[in-house]
Amino acid sequence: MRFDWRKALRAVVCAVAITIIYGGFVGFLFLFGSLGAFPAYITKIIPFAGGATLIALVLQSSGYLNESALKRLGRITLAVCVLSAVYVGWGAYQNSIPTLDDRGELLWEYRPFDPESKAVSLDEPSTLQFGLDTACRLRLDGATALYPVYSAFVQAVFPDGYRDSPYIDVAGCTNTVNAYTSLIKREVDMIFAAAPSRAQLNAAERAGMELHLTPIGREAFVFFVNRKNPVKGLTVEEIQGIYTGDITNWKEVGGRNQAIRPFQRAQDSGSQSALERLMDGLPLIEPEQEDRVSAMDGIIRQVANYRNYSNALGFSFRFYATEMVTDNQIRLLALNGVEPTKETIRDGTYPISSEFYAVTASPIGQPAPEEYDAELSAFLDWILSEQGQKIIGKTGYVALNN
Numbered sequence: 001m002r003f004d005w006r007k008a009l010r011a012v013v014c015a016v017a018i019t020i021i022y023g024g025f026v027g028f029l030f031l032f033g034s035l036g037a038f039p040a041y042i043t044k045i046i047p048f049a050g051g052a053t054l055i056a057l058v059l060q061s062s063g064y065l066n067e068s069a070l071k072r073l074g075r076i077t078l079a080v081c082v083l084s085a086v087y088v089g090w091g092a093y094q095n096s097i098p099t100l101d102d103r104g105e106l107l108w109e110y111r112p113f114d115p116e117s118k119a120v121s122l123d124e125p126s127t128l129q130f131g132l133d134t135a136c137r138l139r140l141d142g143a144t145a146l147y148p149v150y151s152a153f154v155q156a157v158f159p160d161g162y163r164d165s166p167y168i169d170v171a172g173c174t175n176t177v178n179a180y181t182s183l184i185k186r187e188v189d190m191i192f193a194a195a196p197s198r199a200q201l202n203a204a205e206r207a208g209m210e211l212h213l214t215p216i217g218r219e220a221f222v223f224f225v226n227r228k229n230p231v232k233g234l235t236v237e238e239i240q241g242i243y244t245g246d247i248t249n250w251k252e253v254g255g256r257n258q259a260i261r262p263f264q265r266a267q268d269s270g271s272q273s274a275l276e277r278l279m280d281g282l283p284l285i286e287p288e289q290e291d292r293v294s295a296m297d298g299i300i301r302q303v304a305n306y307r308n309y310s311n312a313l314g315f316s317f318r319f320y321a322t323e324m325v326t327d328n329q330i331r332l333l334a335l336n337g338v339e340p341t342k343e344t345i346r347d348g349t350y351p352i353s354s355e356f357y358a359v360t361a362s363p364i365g366q367p368a369p370e371e372y373d374a375e376l377s378a379f380l381d382w383i384l385s386e387q388g389q390k391i392i393g394k395t396g397y398v399a400l401n402n
Contacts, residue, residue: 107173110148112155119152120394126156128382134375135159141172141179142192143270145320146356149217150192152391153383176270183361184209189369189376191359192216194270194317195277204361212368215355216383218398220318220340221274224330226310231255233334236351239278242313245285250311258311263288266303271316278352318345319396345398356397358383 110119135158142150174182179191180200184207196211204211223239225231231254241247242262251257264287265272288304306314308329318340321332332340335351344350358380360369370377382388389399
């Protein structure tokens with residue numbers, strides 16, 4: 001059979017044209033998927049669903065595919081589409097299950113100086129008032145879960161003009177991991193976070209920096225389940241057993257005959273560091289992973305957010321868990337028979353309540369910044385004063401002194 005250059009040329013032109021159109025469509029899905037418009041599984045199945053169709057169109061338009069073969073490819077394509085539809089349906093069901101994701105939902109709701117902000121206010125003028133120059137010089141950062149607290153500090157102490165200044169984002173929030181990194185690099189002056197992880201302490205030491213932690217309030221590290229789960233509480237030993245993999249079924253701790261689905265958080269996040277401290281050196285099981293779409297990297301794997309399955313077990317800090325999952329969809333567990341209430345957190349009877357901190361950094365061997373920076377020292381003193389502690393209590397955390 002003699003080679004037909006015309007058919008070959010038509011095949012190449014058709015393939016290029018269809019690939020450009022199809023590739024643009026897939027690129028569109030990746031772009032909007034990275035913004036949360038589509039779940040990752042949509043972009044995973046598109047190449048499979050369209051691959052057979054693409055091949056059939058190229059071959060048929062170039063004259064290399066007869067009618068019988070085209071029908072067979074059509075049936076294959078139909079089967080792929082049906083399987084894809086089932087996969088999409090399952091993914092849609094998965095997406096309908098409420099999640100707990102502490103990567104940014106609180107930020108806009110608590111933005112300082114916003115007329116609709118949920119950040120609390122004092123009933124009287126603040127005893128500390130910074131001028132605009134000082135406010136714009138101090139660079140703050142911290143954990144997402146503590147943003148409602150320090151945004152209220154900013155709103156009370158910084159001047160009204162700060163709202164319209166080009167430096168308002170210096171009172172930012174990039175999460176625990178990035179906040180500690182920025183502090184160690186001296187890109188910010190103070191952060192608000194849980195105690196640093198061992199990895200963060202090591203990073204500071206490698207950089208020749210020392211972290212200075214000032215307790216400013218208390219919070220509980222809590223575990224929670226779907227509200228329909230009959231388990232009302234666990235012991236610390238049972239939590240450790242679940243996260244080492246020794247306990248794998250809810251019936252082992254008084255629940256139904258269901259496999260336990262224990263979620264974890266991103267490495268070095270405040271809540272994951274708290275879990276590691278609770279484990280006291282015991283090895284953690286591998287965390288559940290999920291696909292996410294990134295505009296730069298396509299589909300990437302990362303630690304899954306808590307999803308409120310009937311057999312799920314999750315953890316966070318008390319304020320965040322109660323703020324982010326509403327309508328009684330989850331239930332906080334008692335630990336060692338003690339409920340995580342403000343009273344048990346304050347008096348220390350809840351077994352894993354701990355301080356959260358205002359953290360500064362200085363080169364090893366040098367004084368903490370608040371010892372020579374008058375404004376930073378005044379700000380820290382005010383946070384520990386009656387007014388600062390009142391803001392912590394009104395926000396929903398537990399103040400140190402009342």
